[in-house]
Amino acid sequence: ETGVTQSPTHLIKTRGQQVTLRCSSQSGHNTVSWYQQALGQGPQFIFQYYREEENGRGNFPPRFSGLQFPNYSSELNVNALELDDSALYLCASSGHSGGATYEQYFGPGTRLTVT
């Protein structure tokens, strides 16, 4: 069974640029959630995708967007990068059936630095 993977591991971007982060969900999982974890803080929920549709969103501006593909992998896109976007971005996958969502399994994260 393959766990949650994320790419790239590290990324350095300049303010104003755009970035795409990728996540492959764990085998058998159909739901992907994205979190932003600033240094020294707990993760903050960005959004969740279920069956290729956004299934909930946290308090993040529209320049944070995402996609989920038929194989349940997902992308997080951030436009017009700001210095405060520097953080560890975590992806978590889970199963979802009959209205119930199961435990989330986290990937190793992508460390984004905006200069």
Next chain:
Amino acid sequence: AQTVTQSQPEMSVQEAETVTLSCTYDTSESDYYLFWYKQPPSRQMILVIRQEAYKQQNATENRFSVNFQKAAKSFSLKISDSQLGDAAMYFCAYRSAPHDMRFGAGTRLTVKP
């Protein structure tokens, strides 16, 4: 809005001793889940233990157990027989809606040999 508070930024425990990490939360929901996650340095977040709010019995996973006080909205984690590998950031998390997991700011646990 649901909030999760971890009042201990750092904790320290001697190897083989017991330590308790505190967590309180604020919610008006009656049905929800609570979690403790462990995040070792530069490593993945791992689920330690979970508790369903409708269950009165406290969850236990080997050396890890919780003290769930629903009326007080308190959810503490007890680690017994602490090991060096337990050193990590520990996050308390709350979830009611399927998609919305709220995390506390974390407690850094140090284990002294």
